[in-house]
Amino acid sequence: MYQPEFKITNNLLTYISRIESAKALIDHAPLVPAWEAKFRDEAFTRTVHYGTKIEGNDLTKEQAQQVVRLDNVVDTSEISKQTGILARARDIQEVLNYRNVISWIDKQRSGNLKTLFTVDTLKTIHKLTINNLIEDNYSGNYRDKQVIVKSAANSSVVYRPPVSMEIPYLIDDLFIWIHSDEAQNIHPILKAAIVHYQLVYIHPFIEGNGRTARAMATLVLYSLGYDFKKFFSIEQYFDSDVEAYYQALLSVQQSKTKDMSYWLEYFCYGLAIEIDKVRQQVMRLSKDLKLKKQLGKQVALSERQIILLELFQNQDEVTSEDMKLVLPNISVDTILRDVKDLIDKKVIEKRGVTKGVSYSLVD
Secondary structure: OOOOEOOOOHHHHHHHHHHHHHHHHHHOOOOOOOOHHHHHHHHHHHHHHHHHHOOOOOOOHHHHHHHHHOOOOOOHHHHHHHHOOOOOHHHHHHHHHHHHHHHHHHHOOOOOHHHHOOHHHHHHHHHHHHOOOOOHHHOOOOOOOOOOEEOOOOOOEEEOOOOHHHHHHHHHHHHHHHOOHHHHOOOHHHHHHHHHHHHHHHOOOOOOHHHHHHHHHHHHHHHOOOOHHHOOOHHHHHHHOHHHHHHHHHHHHHOOOOEOHHHHHHHHHHHHHHHHHHHHHHHHHOOOHHHHHHHOOOOOOOHHHHHHHHHHHHOOOEOHHHHHHHOOOOOHHHHHHHHHHHHHOOOEEEEOOHHHOEEEEOO
8 A cells, every 4th residue: 555654844843833823713713804705716816827837838817817707618719709818729728627627626515535535536637637638538547658757947857757557556556545544644734745746756647747636635625624715825836936846746756765754844834835825814804803702703894894994903093084095096975884884893983073083993
């Protein structure tokens, strides 16, 4: 049976502790804005964009966003027509495909890896990833020939994956391990990182292995409760230094004992960085914990109200003039309606009368 080699280092403990701390705050934020969907959409776009950009896709983030938003359009020429994007059809297809991969993952609700984490799931993700990009007989099927991995810097061969005849046995071993009693005692984040690496190592398909591996790792995280409200994109971290990403993957093969510790540290550090960004975002957009104690529930706010709330958190008393300064393009009537709604929700209170009116957070 497959047996990953790694050590629980101080770095790993530190990174996972940071992630768990941020997760607790994100999961139990006392004030989560109504525009959570906006955060998810942005993270979704980043995941699709950076997940394909790593592989050499030339579409910009803005172009990828346009493709992502065309939910009901599946033809690349129609997408070009509707968006005005001038790009290779292949680049548009790759983004379209990865959008469908992440959408498929989002719809999976099972936390039971025995039914979710299977060969069929792996092949389904690969089919979605590579749709209309390669010959049909290779879509969702293991490769039958040798492939090599070249350096992005100088095109030299940096890795030769196992021969094709070994693939079914290596994949089966991976699944046996993930369902084993031993694997159940491994933290979900480490489990996702191990799955990511092992699929890249096996390189089971003729093309699309990196995207498939990252998607499977995301599926493991999501299905085991580590979706962080789907506000994050670890692909963005990988793309920030592609060379470091590939070197971290190669570090396992370069180790005499195939030790995975450095790769796990790299993966967990990247996730910690991305989740900390989410934590900071939630903290900026959430009132302090005393509001939870008072209201006992989450409160939905508009984007304008979030800006007002940040103002209230930075000063004890707020006047209408203060509000106009932070919302310069919004009418006074609209601001006052937002303020009244915050008063009704018992988030802020009004003090004084007429010209002496000011507002403050409810104690």
